[in-house]
Amino acid sequence: VFVLGIDPGLSRCGYCVLEAPAANARDRAARAVALGVIRTPPDAAVHLRLAELQNELRDLMAEYSPSALAVERVLFQVNVRTAMSVGQASGIAMAEAVNAGCDVVEYSPNEVKSAVAGWGGADKAQVQTMVQTLLGLPTPPHPPDAADAAALALCHLAMAPMREAARRATARSEMSA
């Protein structure tokens, strides 16, 4: 089972495909099968960059058929220009994922940091180090956008059992209602 983490952005869109550990595996570590950033030419028109990003994301999803996309829930961006391009990139990623048959789950930056670094106030360097440790990588993932994408996918794997339990409990209570 593959999980795709995406840190959406137009200049650098971080991505990470993790292979979830088998339920009966002795070694319970997830394995990174793809990790990096999609860059689009900064001097090109925005619409051409967005189309390129859409194609790259579509190729990535076609290659790995992830069962879930974990993406950052953008709650607040100081800069409106940044909010717009993060929104444009995340919108494309989410629509592509749904239309590729992928579940989509959004996590807040705090949820992600808590899941991978143990507390919501962790800084970028701490997240990079924890991602390196959890995935057994030789060096911290670089740039930070790639590490953030990996952290999102790791957060999803950490949360998945709880989400599944909640889903089952809801289904049970609906059946007995």
Place this chain on the structure above:
Amino acid sequence: VFVLGIDPGLSRCGYCVLEAPAANARDRAARAVALGVIRTPPDAAVHLRLAELQNELRDLMAEYSPSALAVERVLFQVNVRTAMSVGQASGIAMAEAVNAGCDVVEYSPNEVKSAVAGWGGADKAQVQTMVQTLLGLPTPPHPPDAADAAALALCHLAMAPMREAARRATARSEMSA
């Protein structure tokens, strides 16, 4: 030749397909062949709504094969939440258009109002009335998102000759350089 105007949004995404008047036509008015809003269920998850919007926009572009998409350049949104969902919707619209072989042109709200109502400070009601007049519609387009999409497409048709002249002048100066 068809031009598609889109007023991007998640709750209501305005759209308008205009047929450009033939260059030698006696009657130089554009004709609206499609005009309305795409709505997605407000109680559904954002990613499902974005995927639905993507599919609706793709169908619209497949049906009319517009040569150009005119979309609002979002310069400033007071509300960050609104900026995010407008960004998500506009990103999807622009990427879909490019990948459907469509030219994409962004216009600022001021450019649109100047083109259809004669001045950049026109209000929504004035834009609706001018769109009704210019397209010879029996009533003002409703809701305003549909009128805004029509105004974007009208703005593009008004600007196209100037854009084309500028493009030719650039090509000439490059050839003679």
